[in-house]
Every structure is written in structure tokens, then in C-alpha cells.
Amino acid sequence: MRCLRNVIFASQNEIRVEIFRALLDEVSDYIVSGDLAALKSFNRAQVEEEVAKASFLLANRSVELGESMYRLEDHDLLRGNLAMFDLNVDERVFIRRARAFDAIFAGKTSYEEISQALLACGDYSQKIAGDRFQFASPSLPSVWRDLFVARSRPGVDNTKATLTELLDAVHDEGLVDIEATLRKISEDYLREAVASKKYDWRYYMTKYPAMRSGKSGIFISSSYEMGFDLCMMEQTRLSSYYSDPYVRAVLELAEVPQDKYFSVWHYGYAGYEADSRWSLYSSNNRHFLRITQEGFQIKSGRKSRIQAILDGHGVDGDGSLNVRQSTIAGIVFDRKDRVVMAADLVREIVKGED
Numbered sequence: 001m002r003c004l005r006n007v008i009f010a011s012q013n014e015i016r017v018e019i020f021r022a023l024l025d026e027v028s029d030y031i032v033s034g035d036l037a038a039l040k041s042f043n044r045a046q047v048e049e050e051v052a053k054a055s056f057l058l059a060n061r062s063v064e065l066g067e068s069m070y071r072l073e074d075h076d077l078l079r080g081n082l083a084m085f086d087l088n089v090d091e092r093v094f095i096r097r098a099r100a101f102d103a104i105f106a107g108k109t110s111y112e113e114i115s116q117a118l119l120a121c122g123d124y125s126q127k128i129a130g131d132r133f134q135f136a137s138p139s140l141p142s143v144w145r146d147l148f149v150a151r152s153r154p155g156v157d158n159t160k161a162t163l164t165e166l167l168d169a170v171h172d173e174g175l176v177d178i179e180a181t182l183r184k185i186s187e188d189y190l191r192e193a194v195a196s197k198k199y200d201w202r203y204y205m206t207k208y209p210a211m212r213s214g215k216s217g218i219f220i221s222s223s224y225e226m227g228f229d230l231c232m233m234e235q236t237r238l239s240s241y242y243s244d245p246y247v248r249a250v251l252e253l254a255e256v257p258q259d260k261y262f263s264v265w266h267y268g269y270a271g272y273e274a275d276s277r278w279s280l281y282s283s284n285n286r287h288f289l290r291i292t293q294e295g296f297q298i299k300s301g302r303k304s305r306i307q308a309i310l311d312g313h314g315v316d317g318d319g320s321l322n323v324r325q326s327t328i329a330g331i332v333f334d335r336k337d338r339v340v341m342a343a344d345l346v347r348e349i350v351k352g353e354d
Contacts, residue, residue: 003050004030006073006080007039010046010149045151046080052087060091068098077105077141081149084160100167103175109182112138112209117182119206120189121169122162123226126155131224137217199334201227208249208339214242222273227332228293229274231266238272241265246291246339247279253343256350262288289346293332295322296342306349313345321345 004027008015015023022041029038036047057066073080085097104114115136118124125133126147134153137143148163150156166185173181186206193203205211214232220242223229231238232245243264251258258264263280271277278287287299297319300306315321321342324335 002070002073002080003036003054004039006050007036007042007046009079010081011043014041014043045083049082053082056087056091056094062091064095065091068095071102072098075101075105077145077148079145079149083151083156084148084163086160086164096171097164097167099175100170103178104166104170104182106178109178110138111136111141111144112212113179113182115212116206116209117185118162118166119202119212120186121165122158123202124155124159124162125219125226126150126153126159128153128218131220131222133219133221133226135212135217135219137215138213139215140217143217194337197333197335198328199337200331201230204246204249204337204339207337208245208252210248210252211245213248214245219245220272228291230291231272231277238268241267242271244271244277244279244291246296247277247289249339250289250296250342250346251279253339254347254350256346261350289342292320292322294325295320295334295338297321298342298345309345309348313341313348315345 019041026039026041030036036050039047053069057069069082072078072082072085078084085094087094115138118136124147125135128134133155134143134147136147147159150159169185170178170181173184175181190203190207193199211232214234216233216236218233218236219226220231220233220238221227221229228246230245231242232248233242234240235242243266247264248258251262251264256262259282261282263282263285266272266277274291274293278290280286281288281301284301286301288301289296289298298310298315298321299319300310310319313321321338323338323341326333326335
């Protein structure tokens with residue numbers, strides 16, 4: 001019955017009214033024969049996984065292995081689907097990874113902390129459209145489940161590899177204090193990035209919680225790649241409110257009450273491209289700050305006091321606050337933290353507004 005349950009959970013797209021009688025007949029045949037091949041109209045990938053899991057258990061005949069596998073299958077984020085776990089490993093490796101997963105996702109650690117450590121281990125995103133990338137959600141279990149049970153999305157292999165790296169790292173660091181372990185994994189990655197002066201989009205998203213705060217976990221890029229041109233989505237469509245994650249990080253680090261001074265929300269295609277994704281002065285709706293490939297662009301709002309501050313921070317004549325960069329293996333790295341640079345500037349501007 002466990003195998004049948006797992007297959008049914010994975011077959012939401014295959015279970016249709018028009019073939020319901022055939023599905024019932026297949027289930028009846030399976031219950032009588034125990035042959036998974038009878039479930040020919042159900043999700044084929046899950047049926048094949050059930051065969052592989054049975055072979056894995058048969059080859060090892062370990063009670064502990066079986067218990068570990070069944071606990072994973074029963075986890076609400078997996079629901080029988082172990083696509084994120086390698087079955088071609090030593091049973092001890094599988095068991096320790098299962099224990100790490102249980103410890104991380106026991107419900108005691110926030111998704112925000114888990115997503116930070118997962119991102120510190122690598123780019124685990126999955127491409128759900130040409131310009132759209134799915135990451136984990138800070139609050140929605142359904143988003144995590146979709147990431148973990150996906151099989152055909154571009155990037156799913158990276159998700160599996162990154163999760164595996166996290167599970168192994170957590171096992172090596174220890175399961176006693178999971179929050180401390182996850183924090184150390186994140187801090188080690190950030191420390192290495194700072195030491196090497198390699199600040200790319202993954203560094204920024206790992207360091208700044210504001211950049212992982214979009215409820216949907218979806219990022220949309222008009223350049224069709226993860227980088228500095230990103231819309232952070234609350235919902236799944238552009239016909240909803242969204243924001244620029246870098247601008248959000250700047251204002252949070254500067255400790256600026258966003259609604260009091262600036263408008264950071266965009267709707268529809270008006271803010272889809274980085275050139276038009278301006279945050280606005282709340283007082284007059286004039287352009288204030290936007291992300292660029294090289295840093296930020298900021299406008300003084302025709303106030304001489306603000307222009308003097310821009311000049312003092314090395315902002316050039318067209319309002320560009322640029323950071324030195326390097327490109328390694330096709331990845332653009334800032335050589336200084338652009339969020340810190342812009343936050344220092346914004347903090348000084350706001351100080352004079354009070």
C-alpha cells in the first residue's frame with residue numbers, strides 16, 4: 001500500500017475523470033499481483049522510482065535503511081517522492097542524509113534560515129519559464145514541495161546536488177543544534193566571498209534576508225538570467241505587486257522605513273526591465289533609485305542638499321554609483337559590496353529629511 005500511495009501522490013496530472021475506470025482496474029490488478037507494472041497509466045517516473053527503492057532495500061536488507069526511507073516518504077514536503085535522493089549510494093550515506101533532512105525540516109527551523117544555508121551551498125533554482133526562476137519560499141511549504149518533487153524542470157539536477165551538499169554539510173557539522181549549524185554554513189560561505197572579493201548575485205541573496213523575502217520564491221529577469229536584473233515576486237504573475245530585491249536590501253540595511261520615504265513596489269510590465277524599475281520618492285513620486293549592471297543609479301530630486309551628498313559619495317554626473325567588477329567563467333562579480341555602498345548613501349540622504 002505504501003508504494004501505491006506514493007504513486008497516487010505523484011500522479012495528480014495523470015488521474016483524470018475520463019480514465020478513472022481504467023485507473024481503478026490497474027489499482028485492483030496491482031493489489032492482487034503486487035506488480036508495479038500494472039500501474040501503467042500512473043506517473044511513470046514514480047513507478048520507476050518505487051522499483052528502484054524496492055531494489056535498494058532488497059540489496060541491503062537493513063531495518064534502519066527501511067525506517068529512514070519510510071520516514072522520508074512520510075514527510076509532508078516529499079509525500080513519497082525521493083527524486084532529490086541518490087539511491088545509488090552506500091546505505092550508510094543514504095541513512096545519514098535522511099537523518100539530516102529530518103533534522104533540518106523538523107518544523108523547528110524557519111524556512112528563511114534553511115533557504116539561506118541552501119543558497120550558500122549553491123544555485124538550487126529551477127527555471128519555470130524563459131525569464132523565471134523558482135527558489136524556495138520563506139513561508140510556503142507548497143513551494144518547497146514543488147522544488148523537491150520536480151523531475152523535468154531545467155535546474156532540477158542542481159537542486160538535487162545543492163540539497164545533497166547541504167545534507168552532507170549538516171551531517172558533518174552536527175545535528176544537535178540545527179540553527180547554529182545552518183548559520184555556520186551560511187557564514188562560512190559569506191566569509192569566503194568577502195575574503196576573495198567576489199560578490200555575485202548569490203552572495204547578495206545569501207547575505208541579505210530582504211532579497212529572499214518574496215513569498216512566491218519566484219524571480220523574473222528581463223535578461224533571462226540570474227544576476228543584477230531581478231524582479232522579486234510576491235505572487236506568480238507580473239500582473240501583481242513585486243519589488244527589486246537589491247533596492248529592498250539597500251533600504252533594509254540603511255534602516256529606512258520604506259513606506260515613509262520611498263515607494264518600492266511595481267505592478268505589471270512597468271518595472272519589468274531594470275531601466276524602468278525605479279523606486280520613487282514617496283513625497284513627490286520622482287525617480288529615486290534603481291539597479292544597474294554596474295551598481296545603482298540615484299537621482300537627487302533636484303535638491304541641492306542631496307546632490308552634495310551624491311558628490312561626496314563619488315556618484316558621477318548621471319547619478320551612477322558604480323562598483324569595480326570582474327568576470328570569471330562568465331559570472332560577473334562585484335569587487336565591493338554594492339548594497340553596503342548604496343545603503344551608506346541612502347542613510348545619509350534620509351538623515352537630512354527628518
